[in-house]
Amino acid sequence: MATTIPTLKLNDGNSIPVIGFGTGTALSKRRQETPGFNKDLVEILKSAIKQGIRHIDGAQGYGNEEEIGVAIKESGVPRKELFITTKVRDIKDLPGAIDVSLEKLQLEFVDLYLIHQPREELADLKKAWLELEAIKKAGKAKSIGVSNHLHRHLEAILEVATIVPAVNQIEFHPYLQRAHNLVPWSKEHGIVTTSYNGLTPLRKGAGGPLDGPLKEIAKKHGVSENAVLIQWQIRQDVVPITTSSKPERIAEYLQGVGLKLSKEEVEEITSLAHMRVFSESSILNDRQPVTPVPSWFGLERSDINQEFPN
Ligand SMILES: NC(=O)c1ccc[n+]([C@@H]2O[C@H](COP(=O)([O-])OP(=O)(O)OC[C@H]3O[C@@H](n4cnc5c(N)ncnc54)[C@H](O)[C@@H]3O)[C@@H](O)[C@H]2O)c1
Numbered sequence: 001m002a003t004t005i006p007t008l009k010l011n012d013g014n015s016i017p018v019i020g021f022g023t024g025t026a027l028s029k030r031r032q033e034t035p036g037f038n039k040d041l042v043e044i045l046k047s048a049i050k051q052g053i054r055h056i057d058g059a060q061g062y063g064n065e066e067e068i069g070v071a072i073k074e075s076g077v078p079r080k081e082l083f084i085t086t087k088v089r090d091i092k093d094l095p096g097a098i099d100v101s102l103e104k105l106q107l108e109f110v111d112l113y114l115i116h117q118p119r120e121e122l123a124d125l126k127k128a129w130l131e132l133e134a135i136k137k138a139g140k141a142k143s144i145g146v147s148n149h150l151h152r153h154l155e156a157i158l159e160v161a162t163i164v165p166a167v168n169q170i171e172f173h174p175y176l177q178r179a180h181n182l183v184p185w186s187k188e189h190g191i192v193t194t195s196y197n198g199l200t201p202l203r204k205g206a207g208g209p210l211d212g213p214l215k216e217i218a219k220k221h222g223v224s225e226n227a228v229l230i231q232w233q234i235r236q237d238v239v240p241i242t243t244s245s246k247p248e249r250i251a252e253y254l255q256g257v258g259l260k261l262s263k264e265e266v267e268e269i270t271s272l273a274h275m276r277v278f279s280e281s282s283i284l285n286d287r288q289p290v291t292p293v294p295s296w297f298g299l300e301r302s303d304i305n306q307e308f309p310n
């Protein structure tokens with residue numbers, strides 16, 4: 001039976017399903033290895049939707065908006081029940097870019113349109129934001145936001161915005177929670193955080209202090225460790241964007257949505273992970289402070305208590 005996914009309110013009144021299925025990273029690389037239409041991606045998206053996923057995360061840069069469009073059509077789920085995100089890489093011609101994405105997706109509108117990467121030329125970013133506002137006003141995107149934006153980028157946007165970004169999609173997982181304080185900062189500004197690399201403690205971060213506790217908590221609740229990490233994010237109003245090419249993994253993720261972790265279990269993950277800071281994402285690497293805390297696996301030493309405003 002399909003899992004029913006709850007939603008979170010965005011600052012513009014729209015609602016976002018609390019877990020999203022990504023089509024980047026592994027799934028977009030795969031396309032590059034086998035050029036042409038990626039039928040496997042269509043099939044895994046349909047399986048995800050069949051299992052209950054309603055939120056799909058795409059991007060101009062992933063080169064697979066056509067496949068997402070076909071999966072939506074073939075899923076049989078009404079458009080209004082789905083939440084479709086795409087991201088723009090090339091901000092030079094935003095009105096042109098959204099039209100191309102909508103055509104590839106075979107959609108009249110996307111639910112969320114994000115600027116994929118910030119621009120350090122803040123005047124360009126401000127101009128792009130106002131163009132994104134026009135796209136929302138034209139009805140081509142129900143909500144608008146950004147990805148990989150740090151405080152300085154968001155502050156620049158807020159200087160000119162008449163519409164506050166609804167979302168910032170960033171790398172976020174227990175080992176990164178103190179490398180930047182973007183999650184609480186964004187919450188204060190009404191911006192919802194969606195996350196990628198949320199399963200890092202089980203992947204590149206494996207071997208760290210969370211290994212044992214995650215195993216124990218997962219065993220106690222009869223779920224897999226990825227479900228625990230997904231619920232850990234949802235509990236702090238972060239929307240995990242995760243992915244897999246295996247239907248059985250998607251089922252594991254969905255068990256994380258309704259998982260009833262105790263306050264103590266959530267806090268145990270938070271406090272143990274504070275001992276280590278580790279980023280996979282280059283965009284945040286320059287934000288990592290230095291510290292006397294010893295690192296695991298030769299990773300950067302990090303000052304978990306340092307104020308990190310920018
Ligand atoms: N905005 C951006 O710049 C950006 C960057 C990266 C990813 N994304 C988006 O986020 C999506 C999610 O990507 P991600 O890689 O961050 O996802 P993620 O951290 O959730 O990892 C997903 C991977 O973890 C693996 N996995 C699941 N359970 C595991 C376990 N128990 N042990 C070991 N491995 C396990 C899966 O097989 C899958 O390959 C992407 O598809 C894309 O849509 C966006």
Ligand SMILES: OCCc1c[nH]c2ccccc12
Pocket residue numbers: 024025059060061062089116117
């Ligand atoms: O989202 C995955 C990483 C990423 C950031 N910016 C991009 C632009 C094009 C393709 C991938 C990316």
